[in-house]
Amino acid sequence: MKKINHNFAVVLAGGQGSRFWPLSRSLEPKQFLSLLTSNSLFHNTLSRIKAIVPSRNIFVVTSQLYFPEIFSYTSEFKIPRANVIFETEAKNTAPSIAVACRLISLADPEAKIAVLPSDHLIRNQRRFNRLLDDAFSLPGLKNNLVIFGILPDYPATGYGYIKIKTQKLKAKSRTGYSVERFIEKPDNKKARMIFKDKRYFWNSGIFVGYAGVFLDEIKRNIPGLYRSISKLYEPKDINNIWKGIKPVSFDCGVLEKTNNLLMIPASNLGWSDLGTWASLDKVLPKDKFTNTINADAITFGSKNITVFGKNRLIACLGLENLIIVDTPDALLITRKDKSEEVKKVVERLKRSKREEYYLHKTVKRPWGRYTVLDKGPGFKIKLVEVAPQKALSLQRHTHRSEHWVVVEGRAKITKGRRVYYVDANQSTYIPLRYAHRLQNPTNYPLKIVEVQSGEYLEEDDITRLRDDFSRI
């Protein structure tokens, strides 16, 4: 018989973080960006936790908006689909954690759970592993939640703080420290004061506890939420209770109220919450002019600037202290010390329902991705890239015809009852209302140019008849 592993992880991946706009969009949030490594922050989080928690014990709580993204991750990490909880709307962290703890406790009443944000940076993987191991085996875990406190390395005003009761930090604590209280983001003066006091730590958002302790704390501090989640028996039940749930953060709802909280100091983690462009900027490598140039850029007389861009040449003359982020449909130019105001831009875009709020020009799909190259009255031109062995849904449009020209690879086409192949430098035509399907039957990339023709050309003109990704 297999030894039962009681270690579980709950990865929070529902954040709609707008602070990395225009690189992040509401449908492609920060956790799915590759900001510092070749993989996304979410991917890095799963890699990190996989070293300690078996895949079948990793749960992901996310938004149903990220449905297309999430399954490529879970299949890569062999996380069961039943472990993914899709929220129908954002309710902040307490409800997300509560739901996951409830489902885990049903599966293993003795479960120990690590709750992890998926949009932070942690550069020291080994240190993280050791700390998490320590936390899982902390004696006080029986009746406490345990939070990771980051040893401050400058008087930050951008983080919340945890104050512990003792001033005597041991070289190696096997017990953790009792938390006295939580402190909101301080002003400059207070931050400098706090920085000198050894009892203050940054709130990392990472915590560990028994499923039972989590649920007890929720029951005691947010009884309404506890009642709601008690009706849950499997992930899809969330749809019945979610609408009535009041949004509240786990910090506010539980951690700031409970007396059963220990902190373990997490130094040398290489941690950053990457809360603003400026905070990302802090951890970027710099050249001799303290510039970071991640773009095809020409700079003269510029210093302390950071440039992100992939698509175009960027010339910078005499610039200082700016962050420039260039994407195909939106450009941000901000003074470094104003970068948190990007949220005002995002709010305005959201209010006016602009596409630049939701999506990039290149849209990821479970089968690959597409890029809108151009559009005009009556037409839309897309480059559609289908991953090897993947297929779009069998579908039909009411308002548009489609011309497909294969430019790379081989396409398998279903059109009505016909099934045929189209190779590079060949084309085919899908008339209005024809059921059709585009597949890549090969192990190589497939690229087609799709020219849509019709009076109405939005994504919602689609009737899915069959789909590999359960999107019907």
Added chain:
Amino acid sequence: MKKINHNFAVVLAGGQGSRFWPLSRSLEPKQFLSLLTSNSLFHNTLSRIKAIVPSRNIFVVTSQLYFPEIFSYTSEFKIPRANVIFETEAKNTAPSIAVACRLISLADPEAKIAVLPSDHLIRNQRRFNRLLDDAFSLPGLKNNLVIFGILPDYPATGYGYIKIKTQKLKAKSRTGYSVERFIEKPDNKKARMIFKDKRYFWNSGIFVGYAGVFLDEIKRNIPGLYRSISKLYEPKDINNIWKGIKPVSFDCGVLEKTNNLLMIPASNLGWSDLGTWASLDKVLPKDKFTNTINADAITFGSKNITVFGKNRLIACLGLENLIIVDTPDALLITRKDKSEEVKKVVERLKRSKREEYYLHKTVKRPWGRYTVLDKGPGFKIKLVEVAPQKALSLQRHTHRSEHWVVVEGRAKITKGRRVYYVDANQSTYIPLRYAHRLQNPTNYPLKIVEVQSGEYLEEDDITRLRDDFSRI
């Protein structure tokens, strides 16, 4: 019998001005940009001179690089094709003026000629007309060249100056003023001194004289050039002499040396040489934050910034004193007082033979324009727009096939011996090596998506068999 009009104009349109990069490109220079009005500076220059000089007496000296652009202008203004002189390489202004004067003097030995740059701003058309009328009828014209001097309105360091001999300016001069000398662009201190002295004027680059006087001055001051142009009898003869000609500006070669020069003060012209982004910026209308926003932009806490862009959303946070120019393939961000350094960027692009030096993503052609939407190994996607009643050349490609999908209008297609029509939402295929032609036989726009397929996809894979624009 028609009365002979002896007034001629030479419009200089060969400038490869790089200072408005990325809006200008070497193949689409400043004179063809619409910087402040709906028409280009070149168009405005032709409009301006047309009021005084009959179309058949307007000559244009330009570079053969601008061949595709120039004929749409000359046909609009009914300027004879034989009046357009194409230089095979840039030799500065003296050779351009000499060639034009030579050809004009052959046509009309009594010609009076106004020489006009085509990339300056003149906002007061009526004042310009009056001044040019005055100049043409100036008594001193018999044995002098006459130059327009701009009354300085600030102590500019960016212009050359003309110093006249007298300090007594008459309210209305019918004779002009003798020029004492030319002064190079001064430094700040000298500019402030000069500004207080009523004898100094800005050099407008506009001058007037008899063809004979122009030629005499060239003969006396640049005898080598004079000998070369004496071999010219029609515009195409330029090809025989041009290679051997030494580049020199008319200012240096003639105006700074001659004693036969009068100046007429040209006040209230609304003149600017638009020499840098900053000088353009000076004449742009400003909002209450002294910003000029010619773009889809969101600004917070920004002042004294100028934003040009058409294609994307631009968010500006906390910016000051910047000029931002956004184009589909290149972005410029410059401090206003550094904008002249854009020429360093352009030099670097030229050295590394980058496309952003030569062309925009949308390339104008005599028949319309095309935009490269995307390209990758083995394919290129273009949106081709053919103007009403225009046709591309009958042509053939050795390395590529083309798929054409009509998205707007009706195309007339020649393919080998077949001629047929393709309407919106229809497509056709042009195989390798087939002679083919694309025409818009209608009075409405024609738009097609062209998907090229092949190993080599550059513009030079084209054999023209027949062409409406003599490009064979």
